[in-house]
Amino acid sequence: MDGILPLWKPKGWTSHDCVMKVRKLYKTKKVGHTGTLDPEVEGVLPICIGQATKIVQFLTDTTKIYRAELTLGSTTETEDAFGAIIENVKVDKFPSQQKIENVLESFMGEITQVPPMYSAVKVAGKKLYEYARANQTVERPKRKVVIHSIKLLTTNQDSNVIKFEVTCSKGTYIRTLCVDIGKELGYPAHMSHLVREQTGSIKRKDTVNFETIEAACLNGSEQELLLPITDGLTHIEALQVNKETAIKVLNGQKLIRPEQILERKPIKVMYGNKLLAIYQVHPEKENEIKPIRVFSE
Template identity: 55%
Template sequence: MDGILPLWKEKGFTSHDCVSKARGMLRTKKIGHTGTLDPDVEGVLPLCIGKATKIVPFLTDTEKVYEAEVTVGRSTETEDASGAIIEKEVVNKCPSILEIKDILQRFKGEVTQIPPMYSAVKVKGKRLYQYARDGEEVERPVRRVHIKEIGLNEDSVTFTNEELLFKLNVTCSKGTYIRTLCVDIGKALGFPAHMSSLIRLETGGIDREKCFTFEQVQELVDKGSAMDAILPISVGLTHLNDFPINNDERFVFEHGQVLPKPPNVTNDPFVVKCKGEVIAIYQQHPSKPDKIKPIRVF
């Protein structure tokens, strides 16, 4: 079984839980996930199976689309709803829709983020959440991420005379901390804030409509139709350029040979396909500008 299981992860599961559960259902060990989702987060979690595990880094590196709920008036130690409250301030006046939209647009484009202490980022070989659990504060690396789109769900704006809640849709690069984005938006509004819920709606062109829950996967397994839930490897590589070849050229690409660089090939990785089948992923040779070399061979 080679391909991508477009899983709709439900709340309560870690990404590792999902891999373990899928291994049992599909009776195969070679499965990898394409980006960690916290247990409180639901949404699109593609699982790569068999040969598709070779594209995990490429699918992980794609744009993501999220729906996040921001609660303004309280901040937490984890920057989400699971953490203890560390600051609280009454929101005594509701900003207008226009004011909120104006604030959101300040975060469009390249932004600087400091990862939360409760995150898996490593500092000196130790994950930040391990420092946090030990009560240690360490200097965190600054990272730059890209927010392609950010928009307010106007119907979601709720004001309770103490707190302000609203939902936003975000299209962003790999590595973006939506929790931190919500906190920073709160600061721009002048109040403590945290991310009260998060749904991942899309990753690498795989959206909610393509996804299956574990219950639906089990139903297909029981019918002997598990492959009906599996997407081809090519679906996880739609963000890369295609390089079609014919059968006569297939052998050299299948065997990962270093080859002369074809005309019109850029420095970006590209997908070599024969009659629609993914054969390999190639890139320009790092030390030989007139050559191309394989990154992955299938």
């Protein structure tokens, strides 16, 4: 079985839990997820099965869409609602809608984030949360991420809540974004709720839950739940080849670089609607493209 299982990750599950469950249900070890979601966050978590595991890194690199809720007045050690409160102040003047919209807009484009201590980012071979649990502090690496769009949804002055939707690049910490937005509004803040609505081209409406998956496995229709591998590569440019070239591609041969391939980004090589391979420009020979993933027939 090869394809992408568009899972709706439930609350309380780690991304690894989901992979282990799918391995048992689909009776295969060739399973991988495409971007970690915190245990208490639900949402779109595409699971790659079989040959689809070859595209995990490419699907992980896609943009994500989240619906987030931040609460003004307090911040926590984990930057979400589940950590110990480390600062708490009264919100004596809730920001106006115009001010909130202006602040959200100021985060558009490329921004710099410092990942939270309770995160899986590695420093000197250890994950930050391992340092945090040992009460050790360590310098956290700054990272550049991109906010493609961000818009205000609703506010609730009684509970000091601001809800917004954000489309962002891989590696964006929405918890940190909530804290930084709060700072710009003049208050400590934390992320009080989060849902991932979309990963790449895979949307909430495309997803299935574990109840549906388990039922499909019982009646032998689990293959029908899988999306084609190409659904995880809609953001990658396609190169159509003829039958003769297709044979070369399936044998992992290098090809002369086509004129239309202007950038060094990965490209998907197609024969009709069949995905053959992912190629990229040869690092040492500009006039050639070489395979980085080949899919068996």
